[in-house]
Amino acid sequence: MPGRLLPRQFYARDALEVARDLLGQEIWHGEVGLRITEVEAYRYPHDSANHCRAGLTARNAPMWGPPGHAYVYLCYGLHQMLNLVTNREGEGAAVLIRSCEPIAGHATIRRRRGGKEGPVLLTGPGKIGQALGLDATFSGHPLYRRGGLEVREGAPAAEIAVGSRIGIGYAEREHQEAEWRLAVANSPWVSHARQLRGVAR
DNA sequence: TCTACGATCTTT
DNA sequence: AAGATCGTAGAT
Numbered sequence: 001m002p003g004r005l006l007p008r009q010f011y012a013r014d015a016l017e018v019a020r021d022l023l024g025q026e027i028w029h030g031e032v033g034l035r036i037t038e039v040e041a042y043r044y045p046h047d048s049a050n051h052c053r054a055g056l057t058a059r060n061a062p063m064w065g066p067p068g069h070a071y072v073y074l075c076y077g078l079h080q081m082l083n084l085v086t087n088r089e090g091e092g093a094a095v096l097i098r099s100c101e102p103i104a105g106h107a108t109i110r111r112r113r114g115g116k117e118g119p120v121l122l123t124g125p126g127k128i129g130q131a132l133g134l135d136a137t138f139s140g141h142p143l144y145r146r147g148g149l150e151v152r153e154g155a156p157a158a159e160i161a162v163g164s165r166i167g168i169g170y171a172e173r174e175h176q177e178a179e180w181r182l183a184v185a186n187s188p189w190v191s192h193a194r195q196l197r198g199v200a201r
Numbered sequence: 202t203c204t205a206c207g208a209t210c211t212t213t
Numbered sequence: 214a215a216g217a218t219c220g221t222a223g224a225t
Contacts, residue, residue, distance in 0.1 A: 040208070049208070059221060077218030079209050096208055126209050136220085167208050 002028070003152035008144045011067035015041040015086040015093040019182050022084065022095055026154040029132045032105030034122065035154050036097060037189040040165045041180040042083070044093035049171035052092025062140040063092040070149055072129065072139040080129030080136070084143060084151065098166070098181070099123045101189040102131065123191040159185035161196040 003026060011018055019041040027034045042050040051060045051073075062071040063085055071083040071094050083094035100122045102109055109120050109131045122131055129135075132149070143151045162179045169176070183190045185198045 042208075051208075054222080057222070073208090074218095074220055076207055076209050077220070081208065083208085098208090124209065165208070170207085 003154060005144050005146065006068075006151045006153060008066075008068040011084060011086050011143075012088060013086065015043045015095055016180055018084070018086040019095045019180070020160065021156075022097075022151075023157040023160060023182060023184050024154050025156075026103065026152045027082075027097065027100065027128075027132065028104075028150045028152055029134070029148070030105070030108070032108050032132055033103045034100035034128065034131065035103050035189075036099075037101050037187045038097075038099035038123070038181070038183040038191060040096040040098055041086075041182075042094050042096060043180065044087055044091040046175075047093075047171075047178075048175045049165060049168040050092060056092075059139075060092060063094050065089055065140065068142060068144045070134075070138050070141045070143060072134050072136055072141075074136060075126070079126030080134045081125050082129050082132065082134055082138075096125055097128050098125045099183070099187075099189050099191050100128055100131070101187070108133075121189070123189055157184040157201065159198065159201050161185040161190075161193075161198045163192070163196040166192055 019039045066089045069085045075081050082097045085094045087093040161183045163181045165181045
């Protein structure tokens with residue numbers, strides 16, 4: 001039996017708080033189910049790494065909308081990046097899903113990954129969008145309704161690790177160094193794990 | 202319109 | 214260390 005959907009209000013908080021509580025929750029799309037193991041918070045209003053730093057654009061519009069919706073965008077011309085919109089409507093903030101443990105739909109995931117043999121390692125945000133079969137048409141999709149892309153209640157993380165966010169060299173140093181990347185401690189489903197430090201929950 | 206570049210990943 | 218690959222944003 002499927003787990004309970006996370007309610008809209010879950011997302012209506014600061015992105016960093018939502019990020020912490022998303023660890024261990026599940027993302028489902030069709031038969032594919034993933035357990036969230038690594039996330040990054042893109043906060044509002046003071047975050048020079050945030051896509052919303054320069055105001056409203058056609059691409060980032062879902063981030064300015066109500067919480068509990070997806071924000072999906074194409075990165076480097078090939079990677080579909082999945083974010084979950086947080087805070088309140090009118091505040092551009094979201095949590096980037098960076099890594100997950102696959103829990104269902106392994107065959108579909110493998111096919112989407114090109115049918116390669118070997119373990120399916122979903123570490124890094126590009127692989128999450130690929131495993132879920134996402135593209136930009138999912139941007140703005142609600143996450144709290146059955147059907148389509150859903151986020152369900154999962155087993156919370158016992159312990160978490162923190163570190164600075166990846167790939168934001170364009171941001172101010174204060175925001176580059178902010179420890180707004182969170183992961184399930186000691187999970188194999190984490191990217192750049194050496195740059196994390198463990199902290200008690 | 203034009204141009205530079207990116208919240209990446211894989212291969213060398 | 215560098216190539217793939219293309220939509221977006223800001224400038225012209």
